[in-house]
Amino acid sequence: MKDLHTLFRTSLAGLRVLVLMTLVLGVAYPLAITGIAQATMPWHADGSLVTADGSHTTDRGDAVGSAIVGQVVDDERLFQPRPSAAGDGYDLLSTYGSNLGPLSPELVTTIEERKAEVAEREGVDASAVPADAVTASASGLDPHISTAYAALQVPRVARLTGLDQDEVRRLVEDHTDGRTLGVLGEPHVNVLTLDAAVLAALG
């Protein structure tokens, strides 16, 4: 009984603490961070939006997307992103990885199908298709492809756009980032900004 009474009394004290904590941590802190971020780094804070000519914007009306979020590329002349398990593809309202296990027969079949599809599209042997081209990313929003997958797509993009292969290869290089500090992550190519550059080169 005595313990129950103490529990009730300390719960009231706990409630007072929680209210104060909520004001500081749940209102002041996020709003202060939002204020500082919006004042000093508005482009990043609003989602790294880019326009069709590749310039930065914070207005969703002017943007063609976020430089850090992949999107469906509905143009066979352009570089294609990875498969996505987010909704019908690159859906920010249902971000998802397939979550299929390493022995899943369903996943193995899907991978084989994607491999055949990519090989046919690029006119290469199935064994030349890199892993990121046939696997869904964790977020379903992966904005990047590997340098191998970008290189694989260069001849097709050049052929279908009429651009010179060297020109396309140069654009790929412009939109490739290496490992940060030489050790972090993997070299990667940004599909959205690359495709925007390809379209710009077409005039």
Place this chain on the structure above:
Amino acid sequence: MSDVLPALGQVLLLVAALAVAVPFLGRYLAHLYTSPTHLRVESAAYRVLRLDPEADQHWRTYTVSLLGFSLVSILALFGLGRLQQHLPLSLGFSALPSDGAWNTAVSFVTNTNWQWYSGEVTVGHLMQMSGLSVQNFVSAAVGMAAAAAFARGLARSQRDGRVGNFWSDLVRGVLRVLLPGAVVSALLLVALGAIQNLSGTSPVRTLTGGNQQLTGGPVASQEAIKQLGTNGGGFYNVNSAHPFENPTALSNLLQVFLMLVIPFAMAWAFGLIVRDRRQGVAILSVMALLLGASIALMTWSEMAGPGLAPHAAGAAMEGKEVRFGEAGSALFGAVTTGTSTGAVNSMHDSLTAPGGGVAIFNMMLGEIAPGGTGSGLYGMLMLAIVTVFLCGLMVGRTPEYLGKKIGQREIVLVALYVLTTPVLVLCGAAVALTAGDGLAGLQESGPHGLSEALYAVTSASNNNGSAFGGLTSGTPFWNTLLGVLMLVGRFLPMIFVLALAGRFASQQQAPPSAGTLPTHRPLFVALLSGVALVVVGLTYVPVLALGPIVESLS
């Protein structure tokens, strides 16, 4: 695709950053949990709150304060979830169902952050900021407080069961460590590309003329404390794999660093609180040893890519992001399960079989390598006491740890602590695998289906929060079961820890004798690592054999 040298390089970079930060933060924490002086703003807060921060609480009072605060937190969060549709900034989302609100309330208060829901379509900005984020702070501070009370109990003698003041531990942990740390790391995350705004969802016209709905939210501010407080509950469904949460390889390393820095620093602080730095270093070494082994094993497995699907694709890239690669994903995966964070930057359900096995094993160890913000330290100290007890039995002397005798009452409390989580995990798994509602949630059949269920109950009971995401857990059955596991798995062991702290605080400090086992030498580090692996690991071998082990061998 990952190369070996960069994979080693990222670990070296991490070790270097921790080597600088941990002793510094450890000293700061030791001071914070032992100093009698309050900051002016703290004194003002205590006056407003009508709390006495000077009272040296008996362990019972300390425990009741901790439980009372947590109880109120659960009720408040449950209420916020049920009333969400009436809140500002709710983005039009409706109330959480009662089983879901229960699960989420318990999940965030217990520092688990298991999420049955998709943040982007379930939880509005106010609930994220003022409900979930607040618990990210305070649940971490509660864990640190319990660990600090235990360390003080060991350092004191003849203090009649008094272990310190819960309220001042809580307020100091939040105000002097977590809040400043979160402010700095939130701004760093924004600088690297994490978003921080109060916008809702609206469409953009994509490059090729399609429609894409872009989401907004105060993401970086939540992300920072989510990692620093070893919470792990993502703003979005895919957690730290989402580019808005974790945009680059550098932000990825920052997040890994944030998960590790407080748990390791608590071990350092422990040594200083018991006035023997070497004791803290020994505990820290065991944590680092076990974590290092699991990082190595998971990195090897993800880079080698065993299994049918990785073979078909050429690498284990299913459920991984290109910017992180296999090595950056494996590092994060080992750290998030070695700590009690449970954030993910890759889909653990799609990890290779040995990689997924390492994640489950890390959690089964009780998350002591290096564990949660405070739970890692007290979990490891419990095993240290088991170790001196076993060694005492071998040489036939009364075991003691840091001058405190491990008598019958003490070892009973330790045994109860060590047994609680395995009982929860194994009974929870048995219930889930025999109930139709439990089986209905599994995505896959066979060993991988077992792994999905086992992962869920292990994650909940150990307050981790990561998942094999193929499991459909947003059902009344899973929400209720996992809620109970999280609640009992957090607070019952904590009560045993605080009771033991009280007993140690009452005891006299015995001077070391010829029969005392030195607990700061490499021999003890090896013994403790062995005990952690054998005593805890072997509990689970039968069930592991049916899941991840049989998967690895097939």
